Amino acid sequence: MKKKQSQGAYLVIKEVLPRPVLAGKLAGDADALKLQAAVARASANASPVVLDLAGIQALSSSYFASAFLPLWAGPRAPGALPPLLANVSEHVIDDVRLAVEANSATVWIVRWAQGAVNEPEVLGKLDEFDRQALEVAIAEGQTDASDLFGRNRTIGLTAWSTRLGALHQKGLLQRRKDGRRMTYAPPWKD
Amino acid sequence: MHSIDTLEFVLAERGPAGLQAVSGLSAVEAPLSTAIEIAAVRWGRWRETGEDIAPALPLHSAIAEWGTLLSAQSGSALFSLLGVQVGPAAFPAVADGEVCDVPADRKEWEAGRPFILFQERFKTALRQHGVPSELAHALLGAFSEMASNAAEHAAAPIPAVASFQTSPDRWCFSVTDVGCGVVESLRRNPAYATVPDARTALPLALQHGVSGTGKPGRGTGFTTLFKALIDRRCTVRFRSAGVAAACTATSPTAATLAFLVLPPRTGFHVAVTGDYPQK
Numbered sequence: 001m002k003k004k005q006s007q008g009a010y011l012v013i014k015e016v017l018p019r020p021v022l023a024g025k026l027a028g029d030a031d032a033l034k035l036q037a038a039v040a041r042a043s044a045n046a047s048p049v050v051l052d053l054a055g056i057q058a059l060s061s062s063y064f065a066s067a068f069l070p071l072w073a074g075p076r077a078p079g080a081l082p083p084l085l086a087n088v089s090e091h092v093i094d095d096v097r098l099a100v101e102a103n104s105a106t107v108w109i110v111r112w113a114q115g116a117v118n119e120p121e122v123l124g125k126l127d128e129f130d131r132q133a134l135e136v137a138i139a140e141g142q143t144d145a146s147d148l149f150g151r152n153r154t155i156g157l158t159a160w161s162t163r164l165g166a167l168h169q170k171g172l173l174q175r176r177k178d179g180r181r182m183t184y185a186p187p188w189k190d
Numbered sequence: 191m192h193s194i195d196t197l198e199f200v201l202a203e204r205g206p207a208g209l210q211a212v213s214g215l216s217a218v219e220a221p222l223s224t225a226i227e228i229a230a231v232r233w234g235r236w237r238e239t240g241e242d243i244a245p246a247l248p249l250h251s252a253i254a255e256w257g258t259l260l261s262a263q264s265g266s267a268l269f270s271l272l273g274v275q276v277g278p279a280a281f282p283a284v285a286d287g288e289v290c291d292v293p294a295d296r297k298e299w300e301a302g303r304p305f306i307l308f309q310e311r312f313k314t315a316l317r318q319h320g321v322p323s324e325l326a327h328a329l330l331g332a333f334s335e336m337a338s339n340a341a342e343h344a345a346a347p348i349p350a351v352a353s354f355q356t357s358p359d360r361w362c363f364s365v366t367d368v369g370c371g372v373v374e375s376l377r378r379n380p381a382y383a384t385v386p387d388a389r390t391a392l393p394l395a396l397q398h399g400v401s402g403t404g405k406p407g408r409g410t411g412f413t414t415l416f417k418a419l420i421d422r423r424c425t426v427r428f429r430s431a432g433v434a435a436a437c438t439a440t441s442p443t444a445a446t447l448a449f450l451v452l453p454p455r456t457g458f459h460v461a462v463t464g465d466y467p468q469k
Contacts, residue, residue, distance in 0.1 A: 025408075099407065102410065
């Protein structure tokens with residue numbers, strides 16, 4: 001996957017929560033406000049915020065659900081995008097996935113290096129059409145309902161439009177108005 | 191060596207004085223987690239009988255008493271009461287381990303520096319015995335998860351205690367509370383309100399996604415524990431209400447546990463003992 005440039009804000013989790021093991025619901029509850037405050041500060045001038053998990057060696061699903069998931073579930077300002085998770089280690093990814101799926105959430109995870117997004121992937125339950133829409137948006141930089149309908153006519157134009165709207169509501173795609181047309185792009189795309 | 195269940199039987203049926211009279215008990219080599227489990231039973235009986243409960247209010251007082259008794263019986267220095275203080279309270283110092291109160295609620299976790307430092311010392315002890323960083327962090331995560339579970343679900347009148355111990359040939363951690371136990375905890379969830387007894391409740395509670403909270407996405411704590419033990423040779427023991435579940439296996443899971451019905455007791459106890467990876 002080629003690199004995608006991003007201008008979002010950047011937060012190193014290990015600097016906000018300075019310990020390598022994050023586990024337990026109560027510890028997550030205790031850290032949630034600290035994390036939300038840090039994200040609010042970082043997102044004051046840029047969105048989405050990239051949460052860099054490099055160096056976090058253990059992260060239990062109950063901790064993630066109580067400390068991190070409110071960042072996706074809570075209300076967002078108009079135009080604001082939920083965070084991206086970056087550099088999630090192989091020791092941690094299964095627990096994050098468990099928490100995301102158990103709570104019916106959807107979260108972008110990416111590799112992040114030198115301000116560029118690599119290997120984007122969505123954790124959470126999506127069907128084949130949602131995944132196709134995201135793949136096209138990543139590959140082309142943006143997409144719209146007509147584009148997707150032209151590629152796959154298994155569902156109709158309106159259904160594609162509805163799906164793109166839902167992906168936008170989940171914060172997985174940003175929406176822009178281009179004349180009478182709505183286009184959708186990955187959150188990190190300028 | 192006497193099993194924890196033998197010790198508990200002696201305690202339940204004959205009291206501490208009876209322990210003195212049991213033949214061969216001088217051979218007891220109780221790890222710290224066993225002494226804590228026995229102490230928790232003793233604490234529950236103090237509470238049930240109203241027998242001079244004042245000195246037993248903190249669980250670590252009971253631990254200290256049993257440590258002293260077991261040390262005297264065994265002639266060993268498993269528990270050293272030399273006055274070294276660790277953790278937020280005056281716990282007995284142990285030759286190669288520590289005991290610490292578990293922060294009781296969110297506010298205590300926010301201010302929970304002593305517990306974080308206690309966990310850090312467990313990690314350091316593991317690393318000093320050659321445990322790879324990846325495994326040390328996974329065990330620490332499981333340990334923290336069990337501690338959080340106890341604090342959240344026990345509804346106990348006193349804090350749970352967590353312990354770790356590292357000897358030259360094995361590591362161990364335990365978390366013990368004297369709260370409501372697995373049956374009552376699970377029954378808070380309407381889906382499990384009719385769980386009849388501990389023999390039914392304990393295996394259920396250990397399954398992924400089962401929780402007394404009834405909230406979606408909860409009930410993952412034991413999944414985190416078992417995940418940390420994948421490909422590890424270890425002994426896992428759970429004890430709550432009238433049942434114990436234990437097994438010694440590589441990659442233990444809820445399905446590999448053997449269940450044993452025992453006299454009822456308060457609270458919940460989990461202990462994990464493992465070998466060090468081959469160098």
